[in-house]
Amino acid sequence: MATIAEPARTSLPVVPPSPRNTGIDYELLLDCVHCGLCTAACPTYVELGTEMDSPRGRIYLMRAVTDGRLDLQADVRRHLDLCLDCRACESACPSGVRYGRLIEPFRLYMKKTQGNEPGPIDRLSRLQRWALFHVTPYAERLWLALAPARLLQRTGLDRLLERSGLLDWLPPPLRQLYDMLPRWRRYRGRLPEFLPAHGKKQKVVALFTGCAGAAFFPETNWNTARVLQRLGCDVWVPRGQVCCGALHYHAAEEVKARAFAAINCAVFGQRTVDAIIVNAAGCGAMLKDYAHVLGPTAHAAAGRALARKVRDISEFLVDLKPQRPTHPVKLRAVYHDPCHLCHAQQVRSQPRQLLEWVPELTLVPLDESEICCGAAGSYNLTQPEMAQRLGERKVRHILATGAEAVFTANVGCLLQIGRYLRPCRPEVRVAHPIDVLWASYSGEAW
Ligand code: SF4
Ligand code: SF4
Numbered sequence: 001m002a003t004i005a006e007p008a009r010t011s012l013p014v015v016p017p018s019p020r021n022t023g024i025d026y027e028l029l030l031d032c033v034h035c036g037l038c039t040a041a042c043p044t045y046v047e048l049g050t051e052m053d054s055p056r057g058r059i060y061l062m063r064a065v066t067d068g069r070l071d072l073q074a075d076v077r078r079h080l081d082l083c084l085d086c087r088a089c090e091s092a093c094p095s096g097v098r099y100g101r102l103i104e105p106f107r108l109y110m111k112k113t114q115g116n117e118p119g120p121i122d123r124l125s126r127l128q129r130w131a132l133f134h135v136t137p138y139a140e141r142l143w144l145a146l147a148p149a150r151l152l153q154r155t156g157l158d159r160l161l162e163r164s165g166l167l168d169w170l171p172p173p174l175r176q177l178y179d180m181l182p183r184w185r186r187y188r189g190r191l192p193e194f195l196p197a198h199g200k201k202q203k204v205v206a207l208f209t210g211c212a213g214a215a216f217f218p219e220t221n222w223n224t225a226r227v228l229q230r231l232g233c234d235v236w237v238p239r240g241q242v243c244c245g246a247l248h249y250h251a252a253e254e255v256k257a258r259a260f261a262a263i264n265c266a267v268f269g270q271r272t273v274d275a276i277i278v279n280a281a282g283c284g285a286m287l288k289d290y291a292h293v294l295g296p297t298a299h300a301a302a303g304r305a306l307a308r309k310v311r312d313i314s315e316f317l318v319d320l321k322p323q324r325p326t327h328p329v330k331l332r333a334v335y336h337d338p339c340h341l342c343h344a345q346q347v348r349s350q351p352r353q354l355l356e357w358v359p360e361l362t363l364v365p366l367d368e369s370e371i372c373c374g375a376a377g378s379y380n381l382t383q384p385e386m387a388q389r390l391g392e393r394k395v396r397h398i399l400a401t402g403a404e405a406v407f408t409a410n411v412g413c414l415l416q417i418g419r420y421l422r423p424c425r426p427e428v429r430v431a432h433p434i435d436v437l438w439a440s441y442s443g444e445a446w
Contacts (some may be wrong), residue, residue, distance in 0.1 A: 018068035023105030029066065031097045032059045041092035043372045044082050047389050052079040055089035055099055062106050074117060077110060081120050082383060084376040085250055086339035091346075091370070100344070104249075111252040120382035121251050128173050132378055133253070137243035137260070142215035149181050176384070179422075180415045182430075185219050195225050195235040202232035202320070203274040208264075208287065208310075211243040213280045213411040220431075223438035224279045224313055230441055231322040235277075240267045246286035249293065250377045258297055261290050265302035268309075275316055276309045279434055281341035281410035282377065284312045288345060312341060313434055314350035314409065325440035328360035334403040335363060335433070336394065336417060337370045338410035351409050354433045358440040367397045375412030391420040398428070405429045407436065 038055040039045045045054035052061065058080055064070035080103070089099045111119060121129065135141045152158040161167055167175060191209065205228060209221045225235045241264055245257035264287070268276055278284035286293070287310040294303030311319075335355060341347045355363050374380060374390030394417060398406055406417055409432055418430040439446040 020066055020068055022062065022066045022109040024062060024066055024102055024109075025105075026066065028098055028101055029059065029063045031095050032056065032063075032093075033095050034060075035094070037094060038089035038092040038097075041088040041370070043084060043086060043088065043374075043390055044386060046371065047386065047393070053082055055093075055097075058083055059097070059099070059102065062102055065106075072110065072113060077114075077117070077119075080106065080110065082386060084339070084372050084374075084379055084386075086372040086376060087343040088339060088370060088372065091343045107250075107252045108254060119252075121378070124381055125173055127171075128381055131173075131177075132247065132381065133251075133256075137211045137245075137247055139209070139211045139214040139243075142212060146181075146215055149178070150184055153181075153184060173381075176381075180419045182216055182415065182418055187218060188222050191221055191225055191237045193237055193239055195229045195237070197232045197234045198230050199232055201234055204234045204236070204272075205316070206236045206238055206268055206271070206273045206276045206309075208241060208244070208268075208276055208278045208283060209237060210278075210280050210283050210411065213283070216411060216415060217432065220279060220435055223432075223434045224277065227313075227317070227434060227438050227441060228277065231317070231320060236271060236273065238267045238270070242267075244283040244286040245293070246282050247377055249286065254293075258294060258299075261294050261303060262297070262299045265290065265294070265299055265306050268306055269302055273309065275311045276306065277311060277313050277316055279313045279409065279432060281312070281338035281345070281347075282412060284310060285340035285344035312345060312347050312350070312409070314354050315347055317437075318350040318353050324357045325437060326359065327440045327443040329358050329436055329440050329446045330360040331358075331405050331436070331446075332362050332364060332401075332403050333405040333407055333436075334366040334398060334401050335369065336366060336373060336398075336406060336408040336413060338408055338413045339370075339372050339376070341409055342370050351407070351433045354437050355407060358436055361436065361440075364401050364403060366401060366403075368393070369397075373408075373413050373416045375410070375416035377412060380412075380416060387416070388420075391416050395420040395424070399425065403428065405431060405436070407431055407433045409433060 034056055036056050042054050051057040061076050061079060065072050083103055085103055087100050135145050167178060170178060207225055214221060228235050242260050245260035249257035278287060288307050290303035290307045294300050335352055337348060352363060355361055372390055373394040374387035380387035406428060408414055414430055421428055421430060436446060
């Protein structure tokens with residue numbers, strides 16, 4: 001690892017030796033006073049204990065490259081690639097460093113300047129890259145691609161395969177996907193375009209259904225819509241909505257991400273609604289950031305308009321102050337904070353409140369609930385070793401609580417936690433808070 005001089009904070013304008021245009025707003029780099037208070041919140045630092053795998057270390061690296069004091073060599077790239085973009089450092093930083101606004105342009109710069117050096121996405125197999133960019137962001141394609149897995153589950157052949165050891169012969173990428181698959185429950189078909197409010201109408205909302213979420217957890221979208229209906233909301237599920245673009249954006253594919261964002265702005269802009277409801281933290285954070293994502297384009301105003309309306313389902317329901325559910329669901333449960341809900345959107349108490357509304361559900365504290373579980377979009381494909389360490393770390397904490405259910409509000413977290421929890425405690429259910437809330441409102445079996 002090349003040695004770099006620690007940059008000094010100065011009140012005078014900084015004149016770097018031979019600056020490079022890394023796309024970073026230099027003033028934002030100067031916000032970091034190198035206090036190190038963020039390190040204990042950083043998952044990669046907590047696991048590895050190395051300064052260059054901490055937020056402070058990564059900010060040093062980005063500033064040294066921007067200043068021209070350090071070349072963007074392979075080991076520098078490695079430390080930056082290992083960052084989950086979880087933004088736990090933003091929550092921990094007393095100086096208000098906006099780490100996301102540093103790493104995102106810097107990743108674009110790394111991609112532009114990588115030459116023949118393959119980046120994390122380039123190291124994936126063709127099949128993985130194709131699945132990631134051409135299947136996952138399209139709900140209907142993903143649903144179709146998962147048909148064989150659903151059939152295996154429905155016929156019980158999946159358990160036979162597991163017992164036979166044949167799964168060990170699958171190529172690693174397919175085996176990884178298989179291990180992540182949730183248990184699908186009853187499929188109710190596609191959500192209708194409009195679900196009228198029950199009783200007196202209070203609000204009109206649009207529902208963002210997502211891509212991976214719609215394919216892996218269709219029941220959660222149904223439960224979201226039904227809770228909203230029951231609490232007096234007209235629910236519009238716009239046809240033509242597409243992936244929020246987060247998968248592409250975090251993989252430094254900004255052109256495609258902006259194309260998705262522009263389509264969503266046009267689709268959701270067709271009607272006036274009180275809120276656009278999202279039940280997946282990663283999508284919610286991206287949609288709320290459309291003003292920034294679309295900032296340099298002709299769609300900037302539409303991006304701002306859409307972003308203003310976006311609400312996580314838990315934020316919206318808590319503000320609605322509805323009648324509480326009455327059917328008891330006796331459970332000892334924990335809640336894991338998705339990074340893109342607690343750090344990117346600062347939503348922490350509301351999902352817990354939804355769970356506390358459920359009679360006889362006991363919510364117990366989870367150690368390190370705000371430390372990333374290792375899902376982080378495509379991270380579990382590009383950095384499988386660290387993703388596994390963080391997944392297993394999360395599961396150790398969950399097991400220590402004796403919980404019978406784990407709730408979390410993001411598709412990636414649901415898949416990742418399920419993957420590492422199932423082999424040791426298959427009976428512990430991993431679900432979205434809205435799933436148990438619907439059971440408590442409706443009296444349907446949990
Ligand atoms: S990012 Fe914030 S908490 Fe971390 S070292 Fe810099 S100023 Fe301190
Ligand atoms: S975004 Fe997450 S992984 Fe990256 S430096 Fe910040 S805390 Fe660490």
